[in-house]
Amino acid sequence: MQYKIYPPEKLKTTIELPASKSISNRVLILNALSLNTNPVENLSDCEDTQVIIDAFNSDSNVFDVKGAGTAMRFLTAFLAGMDGEWIVQGSKRMHERPIYPLVDTLKAIGADIEYLKNEGCPPLKIRGKRLQGGEVYVSGSVSSQFISALMMVAPTMENGLIINIRDEIISKPYISLTAKLMEEYGIHLKWEGNRIKIKPQSYKPVSFKVESDWSAASYWYEMVALCPDAEITLLGLKENSYQGDANLVSLFKDLGVSTEFVSNGVVIRKAGKPIKKFFHNFIYEPDLAQTFAATCCFLHVPFIFSGVQSLRIKETDRIEALKTELKKLGFVLRETDSEMLEWDGERCFVEENAVMDTYDDHRMAMSLSSAAILFKSLTMNDPHVVSKSYPNFWDDLRKAGFRIEEV
Ligand SMILES: O=C(O)C1=C[C@@H](OP(=O)(O)O)[C@@H](O)[C@H](O)C1
């Protein structure tokens, strides 16, 4: 399926953002560990959250997490400590995404996990049993989700868990998010430097309301940056958010978007000119890199991004995908080394009748959609991929005045 997207003359609207998928997916695991029966308010309706709900409601011992990295990693650690024999599988891409740092660590404390296809990647067969815990070493440079997964199950282990994080810690705010949510569920943990100590203890069931998703908000910031006349209210965002991607407020200031925090969210507006060149290390906000690559190109602001190495092992190789799709629109991006992505302002011919590919990656679709504002229209393949984190994205664009035709 293809969409042809036409922008409105001006943007003035109020958008009910989806709930944070990172918080929703942690809360589901924490609820299961605390035997919590209180309903969660505002749980995300996205596919990545639904696959965890489906796993918990299933009578089968075979779970399909589709493309959800958090679901794959969190359920692996959860099921490793649950009596029974389990199979966790996912999409074709999920079966290429690494999970060995987590599996190796779980095996080191007695877990029984087998690779069913490719060594180091899902699908997995897990023969669950109560884990003793102890002291483990895990790499922090592949995915923070391994550390979050271990942290959440640590209090249920007989001896608790001391997690020593080796190498560079990427996506650190997501580890902080896990720690803060565990604290809300009554857990005490000690995190000093590269060491997280969690004693055996019981989770307390609590009522929880999930805040809106800052990563999803980034696409609306991008639209405001590109639209000559724009004011958008985004509901449900918190100023003192647990989400690291809230850092986009200060990053978008440099690209001419102001943020006013109001009681029920934020109002974002066009405010001044963008800076001449944009520099940022995305190691702590990998999910924002595509938004900023697209925004900078469409604003004609050259950029140097560092810390983008983890983008290669996400829903797709996001570096390759960005280079390919932005080139179709006339922007020549380069990797100066494996951790850097740069656009020095080099242009090429805009491909005639360019059609954007989305690579089974919600963030490719959402970050590129704003090109419709610059080019007056945009055609995109497989737009439904947004359901991974933001199922109502296209409906919200329609609400904001975009015309979207199915072609
Ligand atoms: O823990 C989480 O909720 C997430 C952690 C990040 O992954 P990595 O730690 O693999 O970078 C992020 O990209 C992903 O969208 C969500």
Ligand SMILES: C=C(OP(=O)(O)O)C(=O)O
């Ligand atoms: C990388 C992402 O998700 P995950 O790793 O959980 O599949 C994402 O949502 O951008």
